[in-house]
Amino acid sequence: MNMLTLGKTGITVPHNAFGALPIQRVSLDTAVDLLRKAYAGGMRFFDTARAYSDSEQKIGHAFSHDYMKQIGITREDIVIASKTMASTPEQFRHDLDRSLRDLDTEYIDIYQFHCVKQCYRPGDGTGMYEAISEAKAQGKIRHIGITAHLIGVAEEIVGSGLYETLQFPFSYLASERDIRLVESCRKADMGFIAMKGLCGGLLTNSEACMAFLSQYPVLPIWGIQREEELRQWLSFFERDAVMTDGIKAYIGQDRKALMGDFCRGCGYCAPCTVGIKINDCARMSQLIRRAPSENFLSDEWKEAMWQIEECIDCGACMSRCPYGLDIPTLLRKNLADYKEIVSGRISVK
Numbered sequence: 535m536n537m538l539t540l541g542k543t544g545i546t547v548p549h550n551a552f553g554a555l556p557i558q559r560v561s562l563d564t565a566v567d568l569l570r571k572a573y574a575g576g577m578r579f580f581d582t583a584r585a586y587s588d589s590e591q592k593i594g595h596a597f598s599h600d601y602m603k604q605i606g607i608t609r610e611d612i613v614i615a616s617k618t619m620a621s622t623p624e625q626f627r628h629d630l631d632r633s634l635r636d637l638d639t640e641y642i643d644i645y646q647f648h649c650v651k652q653c654y655r656p657g658d659g660t661g662m663y664e665a666i667s668e669a670k671a672q673g674k675i676r677h678i679g680i681t682a683h684l685i686g687v688a689e690e691i692v693g694s695g696l697y698e699t700l701q702f703p704f705s706y707l708a709s710e711r712d713i714r715l716v717e718s719c720r721k722a723d724m725g726f727i728a729m730k731g732l733c734g735g736l737l738t739n740s741e742a743c744m745a746f747l748s749q750y751p752v753l754p755i756w757g758i759q760r761e762e763e764l765r766q767w768l769s770f771f772e773r774d775a776v777m778t779d780g781i782k783a784y785i786g787q788d789r790k791a792l793m794g795d796f797c798r799g800c801g802y803c804a805p806c807t808v809g810i811k812i813n814d815c816a817r818m819s820q821l822i823r824r825a826p827s828e829n830f831l832s833d834e835w836k837e838a839m840w841q842i843e844e845c846i847d848c849g850a851c852m853s854r855c856p857y858g859l860d861i862p863t864l865l866r867k868n869l870a871d872y873k874e875i876v877s878g879r880i881s882v883k
């Protein structure tokens with residue numbers, strides 16, 4: 535397993551890290567078990583967020599002072615990155631103190647502004663950059679990071695020279711512009727943390743995903759909530775995922791099938807005014823073709839899909855989608871396709 539240094543932070547970790555968003559969906563015991571096994575298996579970097587409900591608390595439990603003492607490690611042996619969606623300095627300070635408390639730690643290695651739509655700068659009137667710099671000066675955080683979903687914002691962030699790390703979606707569906715962003719980060723000596731390496735669950739071949747990401751100076755954080763998923767990612771500590779001609783051909787085909795305006799399943803558009811499960815329903819056409827279709831033909835799924843007919847075109851979701859998708863249109867397209875599949879006029883595996 536190659537090691538990767540996150541730009542000027544100097545943080546050097548294996549090129550295979552833990553994304554702790556999904557552990558909010560499992561019990562405390564399961565989460566603690568996964569996190570500890572991830573550490574035992576070689577992972578050293580854990581990415582969480584204030585917005586991931588109890589994910590920080592679960593990390594705090596997993597790597598408590600007592601546990602670390604028991605296995606003979608210290609806080610310095612683990613890298614923790616977290617994030618805040620605060621938009622005022624007051625909220626920022628409140629979030630950071632809560633993150634520190636929940637994570638049961640004196641400091642956070644990288645604290646990131648979460649899913650920003652603007653690049654906070656000193657003197658821009660928001661006070662946000664001043665707040666994060668103050669936290670660094672106080673030793674509450676070690677490095678200043680930021681996460682974005684919009685390529686234009688990400689490019690502005692890299693150009694600003696103000697941040698030590700950028701977290702951005704990066705998978706084998708990346709565009710040429712995304713790949714240039716990685717190169718700009720490298721030149722700017724900024725760490726690149728790659729989120730959505732599986733594109734919100736649409737990509738299912740872990741070998742191909744890992745082989746692609748291994749070619750770039752980016753740190754993949756794999757969202758993990760099941761032991762089987764963890765085992766898959768940990769297996770790459772035993773053998774490298776290599777880009778072969780076969781994998782290249784597979785990726786080429788998948789890119790053809792998936793490029794364009796599609797829902798990444800990030801969920802930032804929630805909540806829908808009438809309760810539609812947008813992040814599942816807006817990508818049903820892909821999901822149902824990429825997993826055994828019976829998984830998506832239950833009464834529960836049908837009910838969720840038929841709810842699309844309740845959409846009132848209020849536009850609330852669209853204002854929150856970082857990819858600028860026309861969500862009502864996308865939902866209706868998915869519903870029309872789903873109806874064809876349910877009726878048997880279109881057959882999927």
Ligand code: SF4
Pocket residue numbers: 805806807808809810812844845846847848849850851852861862865
């Ligand atoms: S436009 Fe439709 S899908 Fe979006 S929030 Fe409004 S009702 Fe929900």
Ligand code: SF4
Pocket residue numbers: 796797798799800801802803804812813816854855856857859861
């Ligand atoms: S519609 Fe947009 S915000 Fe909502 S889940 Fe899909 S990509 Fe994310």
